[in-house]
Amino acid sequence: METAIALTNETCQAGASGRVISVDIAAAKAVAIARTVRETEHVPLMAARGRILARDLFGSIDLPPFDNSAMDGYAVRLADFAGTGPWALSVGGRIAAGELHAGQFASNEVLRIFTGAPVPGGFDAVIMQEHCERTNNAVVITTRPRRGINIRYAGEDVRAGDRLLAAGEQLTPQRLALLAGQGLAEVEVLRKIRIGLISTGTELQQPGEPLGPGQIYNSNRVMIRAMLSAVPWAEILDYGIVPDRREALAQAFGDAACACDVLVTTGGVSAGEEDHVVSALGQHGGTLDVLKVAMRPESRSRSG
Ligand SMILES: Nc1nc2c(c(=O)[nH]1)N[C@H]1C(S)=C(S)[C@@H](COP(=O)(O)OP(=O)(O)OC[C@H]3O[C@@H](n4cnc5c(N)ncnc54)[C@H](O)[C@@H]3O)O[C@H]1N2
Numbered sequence: 001m002e003t004a005i006a007l008t009n010e011t012c013q014a015g016a017s018g019r020v021i022s023v024d025i026a027a028a029k030a031v032a033i034a035r036t037v038r039e040t041e042h043v044p045l046m047a048a049r050g051r052i053l054a055r056d057l058f059g060s061i062d063l064p065p066f067d068n069s070a071m072d073g074y075a076v077r078l079a080d081f082a083g084t085g086p087w088a089l090s091v092g093g094r095i096a097a098g099e100l101h102a103g104q105f106a107s108n109e110v111l112r113i114f115t116g117a118p119v120p121g122g123f124d125a126v127i128m129q130e131h132c133e134r135t136n137n138a139v140v141i142t143t144r145p146r147r148g149i150n151i152r153y154a155g156e157d158v159r160a161g162d163r164l165l166a167a168g169e170q171l172t173p174q175r176l177a178l179l180a181g182q183g184l185a186e187v188e189v190l191r192k193i194r195i196g197l198i199s200t201g202t203e204l205q206q207p208g209e210p211l212g213p214g215q216i217y218n219s220n221r222v223m224i225r226a227m228l229s230a231v232p233w234a235e236i237l238d239y240g241i242v243p244d245r246r247e248a249l250a251q252a253f254g255d256a257a258c259a260c261d262v263l264v265t266t267g268g269v270s271a272g273e274e275d276h277v278v279s280a281l282g283q284h285g286g287t288l289d290v291l292k293v294a295m296r297p298e299s300r301s302r303s304g
């Protein structure tokens with residue numbers, strides 16, 4: 001592990017003798033000095049995709065909340081299947097999803113039922129309509145059903161009290177559905193990491209503007225912003241282009257340091273006297289890990 005070096009006005013030269021390391025090692029070193037964001041916020045489920053869960057979440061209700069039919073067909077009681085079939089049973093009621101059936105049933109009565117409808121107490125199987133023959137007010141069933149067939153029992157998917165998700169997990173669409181299934185409207189997540197972006201270079205020009213002599217369009221900015229905008233737990237603060245003047249850079253870094261958790265800068269970290277980024281960073285009392293990364297065309301990046 002290379003030790004962090006204190007910054008001085010000459011620090012911009014410090015990388016010159018540093019060892020060149022791989023992209024993976026450089027990334028690991030940058031991650032090693034990172035601190036975890038602790039502040040949290042509540043966000044609506046609809047806006048929570050990709051956010052990081054702040055705390056463990058436990059089920060508050062069973063899912064499904066009640067025994068319900070997995071098929072359109074007939075709810076039956078096994079006690080009505082005495083002897084050998086076929087059995088002719090009369091239809092004593094009808095229930096669709098979203099309804100309740102409060103009535104009583106005589107023995108030998110079945111219930112016309114639809115997918116998602118609650119299975120009343122006492123019924124222990126649902127026979128698909130395709131496996132029944134309906135005649136007026138009766139159904140003929142030829143095969144004795146298995147107990148529980150085509151019934152989704154309360155709590156089969158989630159039990160109240162189960163740990164559903166752990167702190168630190170990312171909220172995928174499927175996990176969000178799990179929380180919605182518990183009736184949650186919002187969820188506590190870690191606040192977004194604020195990533196500042198500063199493009200350094202007197203020679204840089206914004207795309208869309210005429211290119212002056214010696215100028216080059218700022219292509220890194222749009223690339224980095226596009227990459228960061230795909231990160232749902234990050235927020236981008238774009239400070240635009242800052243010219244290669246030490247005071248201007250120090251001012252921009254000072255502003256950004258107050259507002260950001262991470263600052264991404266491009267340019268100005270080479271070894272010439274026009275490269276002021278490292279020394280301007282030093283003005284804010286930081287320490288610096290010099291990371292010379294084995295990549296082309298830019299081999300110089302810094303993390304601190
Ligand atoms: N006799 C037969 N019955 C069924 C058959 C079959 O071949 N023969 N196929 C089964 C299959 S497979 C499916 S899938 C379902 C499709 O039925 P529907 O499209 O009518 O779906 P629903 O009954 O409306 O819902 C099914 C289930 O999911 C619950 N649900 C619905 N919407 C939501 C939502 N937005 N969020 C949460 N949960 C929802 C609903 O309450 C039901 O429990 O048909 C079978 N039946």
Ligand code: MOO
């Ligand atoms: O075949 Mo249904 O449409 O998935 O469960």
